[in-house]
Amino acid sequence: MAAPEEVFEEFEASEEAQSHYEEHNQKRDKVSEEKLQSLIEDFQTGDVDVVEFKSRIDGLNKRNQLWGFDGFIGQMHFNKLLNAAPDEGDFGDRLREAIQAPESVEEAKTKVDSFAEYTQRLKDNDIDSDPFPKSTIFFLSYFWHIQQPTEWPIFYPTSEQYLGDEDLLNTDAPYGSRYADFAETLDELREAADVWLESPAEYRDIANAIYWHEEWDESDIEEEETGGGTDEAEAFVDVDAPYLPPAVADLDAVAAGIDEAVNRYAPVDTDLPVIFERKLGVLFEMLGFDTEVLGQGSGRNPDGIAEAVRNDYAVIYDAKKREQGYRIGRDDRTIREYIETHTRRLRDQGKRHIYFAIVSSSFRDTEESTLRDLRTNTDIDNIVLLKASVLQELLRMRLQEPYLNLDDLEWVFGNRPGEIQSEELENIVPEWRQSDSDFSV
The missing domain is CATH 3.40.91.30 (Restriction Endonuclease)
Structure with missing residues (x-):
């Protein structure tokens, strides 16, 4: 395993990585600012109900595969939660409270634990939908990050696995504590990365560098260039x-x-x-x-x-x-x-x-x-x-x-x-x- 300093130096030295993620981050900013933030706000104010919210979040993330929410622990988890909820109105109210960005790490910890417990109750009472409580960490942190990207990191499985392997994160800790420790560890890495990258680092820079080191495959870029990734998804509806x-x-x-x-x-x-x-x-x-x-x-x-x-x-x-x-x-x-x-x-x-x-x-x-x-x-x-x-x-x-x-x-x-x-x-x-x-x- 490579130490964090090596991972970030590798990331910084790769022209391919820098070019790809510069474009990727610009797309993230554009979609977040123009689409997602306003949709979350409409849901929070009650102008959009939970069924419409789920549907529109799904469509946006399928067209713009930029955060990984279109996968099993994101949108599929959302689908399972709604299917398992006996009362859509009650579920919507709980979700509105849960995705409201926390004001402190302690509040974030409490929110994760509380919503994970709620998810477990839904799981126990509906064996067909089977929502997975651990997905709560990624699920909530995605919404927090979209609202306040400089305050809350997304809990990516690749980042969790890498930090666990480097003994920088206890991956067996309770969900709320695990996210609190994850955020604290990423804060420390951001400070160190400011030196390694010779520029201010954001949470997404940490995630990008780890993913580049751990999971990157040349076909990821090839897929986008040939129409299988984000560009294809956006063009799928907005064609000539x-x-x-x-x-x-x-x-x-x-x-x-x-x-x-x-x-x-x-x-x-x-x-x-x-x-x-x-x-x-x-x-x-x-x-x-x-x-x-x-x-x-x-x-x-x-x-x-x-x-x-x-x-x-x-x-x-x-x-x-x-x-x-x-x-x-x-x-x-x-x-x-x-x-x-x-x-x-x-x-x-x-x-x-x-x-x-x-x-x-x-x-x-x-x-x-x-x-x-x-x-x-x-x-x-x-x-x-x-x-x-x-x-x-x-x-x-x-x-x-x-x-x-x-x-x-x-x-x-x-x-x-x-x-x-x-x-x-x-x-x-x-x-x-x-x-x-x-x-x-």
């Missing part, structure tokens, strides 16, 4: 325009009624809302659905029904052209009528699942109670809100990756109620297509 057919390339502009769209269709003797409805029908057809376009002129009907005939589900959809975003407001009565009118026929045709989707430029002041009421008091399995731009991204994915099928796409309509965010679309990617790297840093 050629993947978006011209017929629906301006769907988002039409949905918002921007001047460019108004001017483009001014010579056409058709209102922009009708153009939006027609384009939406075309998009559902391109996704692979058998689409029945209803809309204006067909009486009190939704704008269309997209059927996945061989997959036994259907999506009743309604298009709402809005410049300032759509607010469900009093439309719940109309939506209820649409549902009641069409679900019986669709059930009689053998549809096991029926979903309702509202598509608009954006959404505002959505009352979750209205969505819950519609799910509870009608024969609908789920109701989702989809920006036109999100549907465009979904189509890009479908056309770029033809292995995606209507079974995969059902996740978008049936996973949870409310507005589906673009980063969540990565959740439709089958597991065999995703990277199997668990702990890369």
Whole structure:
């Protein structure tokens, strides 16, 4: 085994390591500051519930494999916790408290022990989900680090193993004490690394150097360069325009009624809302659905029904052209009528699942109670809100990756109620297509 000084000198001397991690850290900063921190804040304030939080965290980390959270002790652990929790609301409250960054090492120790004990109770009462209490250390420290990267290190398994082998960490200590000792040891290494690296060291520099020494494989870089790592994951949704057919390339502009769209269709003797409805029908057809376009002129009907005939589900959809975003407001009565009118026929045709989707430029002041009421008091399995731009991204994915099928796409309509965010679309990617790297840093 190499002593820490040798590990850091090796890391500092490697141009390949320095180049890779300089770019890697820039990506981490960008995603953290622009996406993750605001999402965690929305969850903490209650603007996002725990089901949506889990889903969006999953999508972000699959698209940006930068911290190792997409593996077994991160997202899979999150999935197991939620599946094992008997009460989603109670679990959400406990999680909000647990991921709030501690004010001291002693508080961090207490938080880890407390949440690990809670995890053990969930494990004892739900043998199917089987969450692993030790994962608590990595799980919580990830969220703390995202919020306060200079205060709290992520408890990576590779770092734990190396420090244990060097007798710098007691890997048999209770979980809370183990994290407290881990943070203290990394503080000492940071001070020493300031000299070894001849520059101020961050927690991630310690983790990067240890991973480079212990686990690095040239294929890690090759995978990223050939489309298997972070760059591929980001490009998977945000692909070039050629993947978006011209017929629906301006769907988002039409949905918002921007001047460019108004001017483009001014010579056409058709209102922009009708153009939006027609384009939406075309998009559902391109996704692979058998689409029945209803809309204006067909009486009190939704704008269309997209059927996945061989997959036994259907999506009743309604298009709402809005410049300032759509607010469900009093439309719940109309939506209820649409549902009641069409679900019986669709059930009689053998549809096991029926979903309702509202598509608009954006959404505002959505009352979750209205969505819950519609799910509870009608024969609908789920109701989702989809920006036109999100549907465009979904189509890009479908056309770029033809292995995606209507079974995969059902996740978008049936996973949870409310507005589906673009980063969540990565959740439709089958597991065999995703990277199997668990702990890369």
